[in-house]
Amino acid sequence: MDDLPPLNAVAMRGTGLNAWQADPVPADAPWWERALLTVRNEARSLVRVGRIERPEAILLAPDQTYFLRENLKLKLLNARLSLLSRQVDVTRTELANVAASLNRYFDPASRRTQTAATQLQQLQALVKTTEPPRIDDTLAALATAAAGR
Structure with missing residues (x-):
């Protein structure tokens, strides 16, 4: 970032x-x-x-780019923590916010930005396809493991 x-x-x-x-x-x-x-x-x-197509990105003060980057890092950390706590909907929302900020405030012609956007899309696709394990499945696996002793 x-x-x-x-x-x-x-x-x-x-x-x-x-x-x-x-x-x-x-x-x-x-x-x-x-x-x-x-x-x-x-x-x-x-x-x-x-020509300015997105004035909110141009009007951002150079000193504020530090805080923009830190905000993106915090959003990614929130997505990570929400995924670890099995809150998939929150993870999807945070990743969508990161993607929107990435497209709004960073240069899309840059190779680094394109790489970050590609990785973010891959991560969003992984989060969309994975279902968190249900508690019933976890309890059944624990019961099976305990019965096998």
């Missing part, structure tokens, strides 16, 4: 020159042209224009 990239991380993606990269400043250009290109490059680094 600690290495999943959040959606609000400002990272340069791709290679080559794009609209967000600085233009090279030629050394043999006149001083006024170098100054103009330097100011232009600085202005480009300050302002970014883009």
